[in-house]
Amino acid sequence: MELQRTHDWPSGEEQAYAIQRELRPLVRTAPLAAPPRTLAGLDVAYGDSHGGAEDRVAAAVVVLDADTLEVLDRATAVGTAGFPYVPGLFAFRELPTLITALERLATTPDVLLCDGQGLAHPRRFGLACHLGVLAGLPTLGVAKTPLLGEWDEPGPARGDSSDVRDGGETVARVLRTQDGVKPLTVSTGHLITLDDACALVLRASPRYRLPETTRLADRLCRDALAEAAEHVA
DNA sequence: GCGACAG
DNA sequence: ATCTTGTCGC
Numbered sequence: 069m070e071l072q073r074t075h076d077w078p079s080g081e082e083q084a085y086a087i088q089r090e091l092r093p094l095v096r097t098a099p100l101a102a103p104p105r106t107l108a109g110l111d112v113a114y115g116d117s118h119g120g121a122e123d124r125v126a127a128a129v130v131v132l133d134a135d136t137l138e139v140l141d142r143a144t145a146v147g148t149a150g151f152p153y154v155p156g157l158f159a160f161r162e163l164p165t166l167i168t169a170l171e172r173l174a175t176t177p178d179v180l181l182c183d184g185q186g187l188a189h190p191r192r193f194g195l196a197c198h199l200g201v202l203a204g205l206p207t208l209g210v211a212k213t214p215l216l217g218e219w220d221e222p223g224p225a226r227g228d229s230s231d232v233r234d235g236g237e238t239v240a241r242v243l244r245t246q247d248g249v250k251p252l253t254v255s256t257g258h259l260i261t262l263d264d265a266c267a268l269v270l271r272a273s274p275r276y277r278l279p280e281t282t283r284l285a286d287r288l289c290r291d292a293l294a295e296a297a298e299h300v301a
Numbered sequence: 302g303c304g305a306c307a308g
Numbered sequence: 309a310t311c312t313t314g315t316c317g318c
Binding site for chain 2: 119190195
């Protein structure tokens with residue numbers, strides 16, 4: 069698929085904040101235009117240290133049939149993080165390599181399931197929102213741990229959920245994808261509603277805590293990283 | 302000022 | 309994210 073190269077990559081935090089201020093108004097929370105036929109999972113694996121801008125990274129995208137969860141397409145890319153890990157600026161670290169992987173996809177997915185936050189972000193512009201604007205596609209954020217907000221503990225069963233509130237607004241929902249497991253934090257990215265985002269995450273998680281999209285993308289980017297490592301040796 | 306902080 | 313043994317439970 070093709071992506072729009074909307075902006076140059078920031079070299080420092082101030083530039084990164086400026087880009088977030090500029091792009092945030094473009095985010096739209098809206099019902100899906102049509103029932104998605106395909107879902108894409110995205111993830112990134114790290115090679116070297118732990119937070120530096122020079123860290124080796126591998127990104128992966130896996131496209132699944134929205135109903136059968138059968139794998140339809142996949143792509144990977146290896147590169148450098150290019151930005152240090154700063155909570156709130158996380159997208160600048162993973163997006164370059166993720167975008168390269170997306171461009172190598174033979175197809176265009178209907179929805180992108182991102183590893184991290186969407187609206188549940190200090191400036192309401194997490195990775196899922198950012199990628200949604202750049203790709204012009206519906207996106208949602210699925211995070212294993214929350215970044216901010218307050219919420220009540222959801223019920224113990226699969227499907228139980230509770231809204232996450234921050235600064236007087238609902239920014240996400242904690243969602244139990246299996247009985248008794250720790251809930252995931254789901255938030256809207258772009259061109260989707262929170263209800264639809266949660267429904268899709270639940271549908272993509274028939275057996276494990278994490279959706280099949282992220283599980284498969286996680287495996288694929290780890291493999292890509294290992295393969296890149298021995299390509300050197 | 303202090304602590305917390307997606308991956 | 310990543311480094312890692314044993315251990316509790318279905």
